[in-house]
Amino acid sequence: MLGTVETRSVSPVFVGRTDELDTLNDALARAAAAEPQALLLGGEAGVGKTRLVEEFATAAARRAVVAVGGCVEIGADGLPFAPFSTALRALRDAVPEEFAAAAAGQEEELARLLPDLGEAGAGRHDEQGMARLFELTARLLERVAAAHTVVLVLEDLHWADASTRHLLAYLFRTLRAGRLLVLATYRSDDIHRRHPLRPLLAELDRLRTVRRIELARFTREEAGRQLAGILAAEPDPAQADEIYERSDGNAFFIEELAVATYDGNCTGLSDSLRDLLLVRVEALPESAQRVARIVAEGGSTVEYRLIAAVAQLSEDDLIDALRAAVGANILTVTRAGDGYRFRHSLVREAVADDLLPGERSRLNRRCAEALETDPTLVPADARVMRLASYWYHAHDAAKALPAVLAASVVARRRHAYTEQLGLLERAMELWDSAPEEVRAALRPVDYTEVYPPCGCDPVTTPLRYLDLMAEAAVAGRFGGERERALKITKRAVRLLEDEPDPLRAAWFWVQRSRLVQAMARGDGWQELATAQDLVRGLPPSEVHAEVLAVAATWSMQHRPGPEALAAAERAVQYARMVGARETELHALLTLGGLTVEAGDHRTGLEQMRQVLRETREEGLHPVAGRAYVNLPSALRSVGRDREAVPLLREGIDFCRRYGLLDSGAWAWGNLSDALYALGRWEEAAEAAAHATHGDHSAKPRGAGALRLAHLALHRGDLAEAGRQLASARSWYGTHDPRPQQSLPLARITLGIAAAEGRTADTRAALLPALDAGFPPGTHRLAWPLLLAAATAEAGVRTLPAAQPGRAETLDRLSAAARTLTTDVPLWSAYGQWTRAELLRAQGRDTKDTWTPVVTAFECLDRPYDLARVRHRLAGVLLAEGGDAERERAVELLRTAAEVADRLGARPLADAVARLAQRARLTLGPGPRPGPGRDSAPADPAAALGLTSRERDVLGLVAAGRTNRQIAEALFISPKTASVHVSNILSKLGVSGRGEAAAVAHRLELFAAQPLPAETPG
Missing domain, CATH: 1.25.40 (Serine Threonine Protein Phosphatase 5, Tetratricopeptide repeat)
Incomplete structure (x- = not known):
């Protein structure tokens, strides 16, 4: 029996795990049906995770390609992405032709993960560098998994380096295609509160696409079956009970105790886990113990030739030592057959801990x-x-x-x-x-990309401590370790107080500005201002050019205008003087956008097109990605949405190809805006959803949510609009207010408040924007806000509760409108529309007011806006009377209704229907319910469930009457009037008479029947 035990400490019988295997096999079947699967397998050390994976992988290999990779211990010791490198190598070996086709054209970038593909190029290093690599890896796996079912196994995630964790999280979040199953294992008892894997597990738990499997210990019956397998015979019941009690069902401890017990080593066996794990190692010959210590300290796996070089044994003695260690199931041969590893990591840890x-x-x-x-x-x-x-x-x-x-x-x-x-x-x-001589021999060119910004030669000048700090700060920013990077920049700035170096200090202040903005701790301007002060008056340099370029971009986003334009021009000039090509193109792109906003559209757009062409030709992909965002945005600012759409789709493909996640998200958001303007709302909603989902930063997500809120508002879904508005606010945060965020936020906030009849809240959303003013270049954001505010004021023009503060609001709106540019047909049309709404708010609009507005929009490619102004013109035509006017109004309302029906714009459709009903017009076949729209009665009062008497009472409430005045007017008792008012408030879902009146006026329930004059109180 002892001989059997020596060679069979691992049970040849696979015990239990039926439910877990069923889950894995079900996931494999789903993956084979082109439904990607993601699973996490957790369990304490020694519970049997590896054995379960081996059993599953062996069976899966009959119908899928299985690629396995394992993590090495946490820290800076192992090769980054090691498990992915190993797994991808196995995948390439299994299906070489499909792998080569999937990697075609991206070998240089993918070589960062799999060096076998060739030499990884110097490439780009920026915040998106890692994201580009992740996107290319996901596409590679999707392409290979299109032809084969692929099982990707990543073991020992508790040892994963940060890059491996980030890549795994990216795959779990983004894989949506291919016959792929990703299975990752981890040791759950190691995941303490500060373990770096803990946040990832919490994040993945929130993903519905990820399944967690927790492997439990063996039951008493399962432990007995395991012992029987090890011993090739039924164990003694009493001995089996003792082993089970001491092991507590842990599969690996059962094996160790079985060997120790049946080898006769149980006498005096310590309860200490380390002693239990070392007992078989200490029973090995001294040469085998020496080899075990080398393997324990040499790494997760150690090559045979390295063991031989370190052990310094004769070849025969080394082979005997290795054979003894393998025979005792302490060591095992690696999959590649070129080295050795411990059969279980717990034994390796015990041996390593036992070293002096x-x-x-x-x-x-x-x-x-x-x-x-x-x-x-x-x-x-x-x-x-x-x-x-x-x-x-x-x-x-x-x-x-x-x-x-x-x-x-x-x-x-x-x-x-x-x-x-x-x-x-x-x-x-x-x-x-x-030693000093060692440091003096080091050169920046060999170890850093962030060369000293002081004009020193990086080839001949010795490496400095500050060079390491600069490189570390950038690495922290690119890797998302912003807190560590910020601390490094603080230390660097303090050191530079004692060793003045203005250029180097300015460079660190620019990094601090970027970090502060990324960490939501401010807008970064104070740091940029410090950097500008430091370089002012110095000769041109790369740092000087970068400071100016970053400041110009900041100004474009926060304070566009002449000063920003001048800063961009200086940045371009300085970058050209010092040959900083990428900085030059960034600054030139900023300059082009500011030039468009300043009114010179042709020059600015050509500058931006030039940047796009040159960055694509020169392979400067991040700048090209930014150009694919900014150029279509500039086209949209001058009303050329249809021209922007194909460029945006091209840009989205480009950003996906090169892993430019943030630029891609911004492009999706801009595409949503363009499609909305063109009346393609379903496509606009899909594009906005793309911007809100994905592995990119917060601000483009906020922009996507805001676009969804805008769509929901104009479709009449106020609840959804409110939810998306709250989401946008949370993504944007409050640390860095920018006009491109604050003005659209104010517009949607105002629109929701107006739709709900909250006049005070409507004005409260507007006033901060009016107080701040509208700098040059913000007209594209300001016109829609002013229009929404003017429309809201016109909608409550007869509401008594809205009168306080009304005149001042209208005056301020008129004054603000006079400051905004109307230099292109689009904004000229918006200016006319806003002024028409202001006249409507004063009851002074006529057909001569609205006819030129309709004419202006008929020349533009904006069907929804055209439908809205046609509805307004129809209203004044009907009010002015005449057969010709009625015939024209019918045609206007019919076309407006068709657009509203097609878009699912319920508020506009209802307004058209109400106007037609009051004027007793027949528009032809009634509009069909559109997306998000229920079939509703033509009479809005009936749609709200109001009786005829309640409608009369609501009319008097809207006129500001008290219950006693209502009772006198309708010849009923005050108590009955009170009951009617309570019923009305309940049916309208409002809390007070003012809100009820606002609803009545918003729905124009009484526009066709003048209310009696208010009786003095």
């Missing part, structure tokens, strides 16, 4: 020396990272500093910015300990 401090340093030093002597001992893509880890843990600062810096460069090339930051922080930790 000096012993650990010595082992790491010997690994590093062996690797330096023969770099081929480990795979090329892992060499630099492994060497950095070995020297760091050997506590040799002279060797560790350059090795850690070299590893940081590898992390940067892989877009693993969080790992790069960790390595740079190690370098800063080692800096003072490293």
